[in-house]
Amino acid sequence: ETGVTQSPTHLIKTRGQQVTLRCSSQSGHNTVSWYQQALGQGPQFIFQYYREEENGRGNFPPRFSGLQFPNYSSELNVNALELDDSALYLCASSLYFPNTEAFFGQGTRLTVV
Amino acid sequence: GQQLNQSPQSMFIQEGEDVSMNCTSSSIFNTWLWYKQDPGEGPVLLIALYKAGELTSNGRLTAQFGITRKDSFLNISASIPSDVGIYFCACRNTGTASKLTFGTGTRLQVTL
Numbered sequence: 001e002t003g004v005t006q007s008p009t010h011l012i013k014t015r016g017q018q019v020t021l022r023c024s025s026q027s028g029h030n031t032v033s034w035y036q037q038a039l040g041q042g043p044q045f046i047f048q049y050y051r052e053e054e055n056g057r058g059n060f061p062p063r064f065s066g067l068q069f070p071n072y073s074s075e076l077n078v079n080a081l082e083l084d085d086s087a088l089y090l091c092a093s094s095l096y097f098p099n100t101e102a103f104f105g106q107g108t109r110l111t112v113v
Numbered sequence: 114g115q116q117l118n119q120s121p122q123s124m125f126i127q128e129g130e131d132v133s134m135n136c137t138s139s140s141i142f143n144t145w146l147w148y149k150q151d152p153g154e155g156p157v158l159l160i161a162l163y164k165a166g167e168l169t170s171n172g173r174l175t176a177q178f179g180i181t182r183k184d185s186f187l188n189i190s191a192s193i194p195s196d197v198g199i200y201f202c203a204c205r206n207t208g209t210a211s212k213l214t215f216g217t218g219t220r221l222q223v224t225l
Contacts, residue, residue, distance in 0.1 A: 004155070033211035042116055042201050042215030043156070056212050090155050094211050101146060102211045104155030 004093050004105035012111045013081050021076045021108045023091030031055075032074040033102065034066060035090040043090055049074055050096050078110075086112045117202055117216035125222045126192055134219040135186040136202030145178050145185040146203045146213070156201055160187070192223050 005024045013019050025032050031050045035043035045058040049068035063079040072093070078085055088109050092102035119136045126132055136145075144163055148156035160171050162178035162185060169176055175188045189196055202216040 031211050033213075035213075035215075040218075042203075042218050043213070044116075045212055045214070048211045058212075092155075092211055092213075099207070101158055101161055102213060103158065104148075106153070106155050109153075 004091055004103055006089075006091050006105040006108050008108060009106065010109045010111075012113060015081055015083060015112055017081050018077065018079045019081060019110060021078075021089050021091075021110070023074045023076070023093075023105060025072045025074070025091075025093030026103050029093035029095050029100070029103070030072050031094045031096045032068055032072065033092045033094075034074070034076045035092065035104075036060070037088040037090055037107070038084075039087070046076070081112045083112050086110060117204060117214060119200075119202055119216035119219050121219060122217070123220040123222070125224060128192060128194060128223055128225050130192055132189040132192055132196070132221060133186060134200060134221075135184060136216045137184045138204060138214075139183070141182045142204035142214075143182070143206045144204065145176075146205070147174075147176050147185070147187045148201045148203060148215075150199045150201060150218075152198075156203075159200075189221075192221075194223050194225065197221060197223050 007022045033048040034046040037043040047057040052068045065077045067075045088107040090107045091105045094102040117138045147159045150156045160176040167178045173190045199218045203213040
């Protein structure tokens with residue numbers, strides 16, 4: 001059974017650029033959620049995808065968007081990067097029904113300069 | 114966004130000591146979870162609590178879901194060096210497995 005894997009592990013972008021982060025869900029899981037974790041803080045829920053559609057969103061602007069693919073993998077896209085977007089981005093997968101708890105990937109460390 | 118309040122924020126303890134940390138919320142949740150996060154890694158689930166008043170153990174870890182459904186505590190007995198890390202409480206409601214609200218974290222450091 002493979003766990004949640006994210007890529008890349010680190011990247012550096014310039015303010016104003018766009019970035020795409022990728023996540024492969026744990027085998028058997030059909031729901032993916034994304035979290036932003038600023039330094040010294042707990043993770044903050046960005047959004048969740050189920051059946052290739054956004055299914056719940058936290059307090060993040062529209063320049064944060066996502067996709068889920070038929071194989072349940074997912075992408076997080078952030079446009080017009082700002083310095084405050086620098087954070088660890090975590091992907092978590094779970095089973096929608098019956099509910100299982102979320103398992104997290106190792107994260108992608110994004111630095112915006 | 115809303116976060117749960119955890120205390121203490123950080124703690125230094127000696128190996129072999131017992132540790133206690135807690136988490137409170139202004140809202141009611143149906144499920145309370147405790148995660149541990151090591152540097153450069155994602156959170157790892159330690160214990161899940163589903164019923165108010167429930168007390169659950171996982172090895173040296175024990176957690177309780179408060180009767181009011183607005184709080185939880187985590188105890189670690191006989192701490193060892195590998196217990197070092199950041200412990201987060203997290204909450205969710207039924208049917209929202211991935212939509213977690215996290216606490217502010219408790220950083221645990223264990224000295225020999």
